[in-house]
Amino acid sequence: MIFALFHLFLLLGIIILAFYSLFQGNVLRFALIIGLLIIYYFLALHKNILEEIKRKKKKKKKKKK
Numbered sequence: 001m002i003f004a005l006f007h008l009f010l011l012l013g014i015i016i017l018a019f020y021s022l023f024q025g026n027v028l029r030f031a032l033i034i035g036l037l038i039i040y041y042f043l044a045l046h047k048n049i050l051e052e053i054k055r056k057k058k059k060k061k062k063k064k065k
Helices: 002-023 027-064
Strands: none
Touching: 002 027
16 A cells, blocks of 8 residues: 555656646656556556456445445
8 A cells, every 4th residue: 555655646746747847848758758657557457446446346246236
């Protein structure tokens, strides 16, 4: 649980840094950070998120029966 919270805050911090760079006028740094975060999402998180959604749908259907 601690690892998950640390990871969440780290990702939020990186997103804040990206938008801070954008507001300073550094569009290239913003695009690079957001692009890398998108790649990271699809390589590391996307499959697990889809599995969790399916698991919750099954649990919800089972609960209704």
